[in-house]
Amino acid sequence: MNEIDPSIPLRARAGDEKAFIEIVEFYYPRCLRFARNMLGSEQDAEEAVQDAFTRVYDSFPRFREDARFDPWLFRILANRCRTSMARSRRHRSMIEYGEVAALSAAAAPEEEFGADWAEEVRVVLETLPAEQREAFLLRHVEDLSYEDIAAVTGAGLSALRMRVKRACDTLRARLEKVER
């Protein structure tokens, strides 16, 4: 996993503004990727990432010197995504078709995988319960260890392994149909 130099978050915590810019530059693509995959909406994802970095900036005094930055950042981001999902649910019950197309166009995974297949992955991902989607993305896309995912989500290791397994089972069952 690609982690930032541990001295940079400590410099940011001490008030070094350049260090905070380095953090945002380093993590912005990964954070936006996670939020997009989690929320399925470009606009909601951008807002969640913005809010997460604002909270990081405000919360640096609570960042422990001996803690790793990645799980700390992703816990804040995952919590922002959770809040965003709750807010979005009040306004709409399902993702808008146009947003799926916009996401695919922005990330262009279909160049490698085929548009139908890449979109099917997203559609199946959307149907997963949020806790399974979150665990799957953190494990298999963001490449976090189960210990780190436990720090991000607050869930136990066994529960997390079960969430990832169920997500994989669902994805596999649906994608095998597409392959045929």
Add this chain to the structure above:
Amino acid sequence: MITEERDELIERAARSLAVLPPANHAVVMGIVQAARAHRRARPSLVTQFTGWMRAPSLSVASATMLAAATLVIGFVSGGSFNGAATAAADRGGVIRGGTTLIPAADAGADSRSVAVPMLLDAPSAKSVAVVGDFNDWDPTATPMQRFGGDGPWTVTMMAKPGRHLYAFMVDGVLTADPRAPKTKDVDYGGEASVLMVTKP
């Protein structure tokens, strides 16, 4: 024991989701500037108020003072109470879970926010925090402090007017407020409490 399963199909699915969006320096600088602006606009009164409540030298007797203060605060709010749980200072000193609302007197850009004292009676707990959509369900964001050896757990937090979902994190376990209306947290399957914050 659940074994890790990452076959070719899952591998391909993960890779299709792992495409990184491009870094955009203008967006990055916008995020940094927004974070700075947000810090400058943060309310100051609440920090002072919660700092007072968290003072480690407060004794059990101070809980009574807190309860009395909470009643006064509730009066100032002009009836802006959560429908379920209100301060219980008038119940013979027995304070259980609950909230009252006060206007944020000096809330800067967040002037719509309201200070909400939270109370929970959990005598055997080692640590308690409030989590909810107002703090992104972050168990480290709003820790509660206890008055004396067996007093109530308390904290004051900011929340914008509207309907909020929340719960207490009691020794790491998500626990609904025993005195507030409950609802299902549909995203994560647990039970959450409902907090209605009205405009001051």
